[in-house]
Amino acid sequence: MSRRLWYNRIVFYRKGVDFEMKHNNVQRLIIALLIVIIILLCVVIISGMQKSPNDTTANVQNTSTTTATQSESSYNEPQKISLKDYAQQNGLSYTELVDAIVAQGKFKSEAEQLAKSCGINWKEQAIVSAKYYLSHSNYSYRELIEHLEYHGFSKENATYGADNCGADWKDQAAQHAKSYLRSSSYSAEGLAKQLEYHKYTDEEIDYAISQCNIDSNQAAIDTAKSYLRSLNGTSRSGLIEQLEYEGFTTEEATAAVDACNVDWNEQAVDKAKGYIRSLNMSYDNLMEQMLYAGFTEEQAQHGIDSCNADWNQEALDAAKSYQRSLNMNTTQVEEQLAYNHFTQEQIQYALDNLN
DSSP states (O other): OHHHHHHHHHHHHHHHHHHHHHHHHHHHHHHHHHHHHHHHHHHHHHHHHOOOGGGOEEEEOOOSOOOTTGGGSOTTSOEEEEHHHHHHHHTOOHHHHHHHHHHTTOOHHHHHHHHHTSOOOHHHHHHHHHHHHHTTSOOOHHHHHHHHHHTTOOHHHHHHHHHHSOOOHHHHHHHHHHHHHHHSOOOHHHHHHHHHHTTOOHHHHHHHHHTTOOOHHHHHHHHHHHHHHHSSOOOHHHHHHHHHHTTOOHHHHHHHHHHTOOOHHHHHHHHHHHHHHHSOOOHHHHHHHHHHTTOOHHHHHHHHHTSOOOHHHHHHHHHHHHHHHSOOOHHHHHHHHHHTTOOHHHHHHHHHHOO
């Protein structure tokens, strides 16, 4: 009886172990099936998200100036739009579109194929780009063609774009001229030079000047004051010459300079200090430089006497400069100092302290 009982217990235990092992195997099988199902779902989802070449979209960060169409969405947020729309909204050439696609991680060959197959007529796109640039700045006809070529359009397409963008080139010149006058003062001649630099025609320049109503006398005064603020000391004759260079007549320049009520002695001091800060000069050399800059002898004398120069130190600094940059020996340094009109006492001081 006792043996039978233990035997039954052993059999029951084995059956329990077998049942548990079978149960664990079933659980493992279910888990494996679930993993397989999840993997299959992921594959389906990913394949559904893949794009064909014909309907590829550009998920791009818009770094260009926001256009009217783009203003409907957030300025700096990535937008998912077609390549064609993206190119047209930003005035891109074929080359720029390829670069934009490459920037999103595509190979160049793939980017070129996408740009070619996105349905853009690049001749018409040149018109779109021309209008885009004109909406942000002012261009002459020739300058706009050059700008389009620079951004990747062919000469033919760039010319086509400029010819058909509907621009009024006279108005472009006038607006360009007014933008210059908002930031600074110009004579009519000076403003004409700026427009000529931007390749406007003579007719367009004349029209632009006529639309600006320039008061040459006031412009000359404003320009003279601007130079007085920015220059490190200037003489009366030097300032008049500068205004003449800017296109003002001698009469306009002279009247403007005299209207500024400048203390020319003070200007001479500023000029002398500027020379001393940048150059190591002897007293005589500085006098020559001041006279050359247009100061009278009295003004130059006042400026030099008031600039607080240490002529011994100037000689020493000059000597060190000759030795450092020209690799001169002591004899050559002495000769050079004498040539630059330092006194014998100043030369001796420099030699005594050179090393």
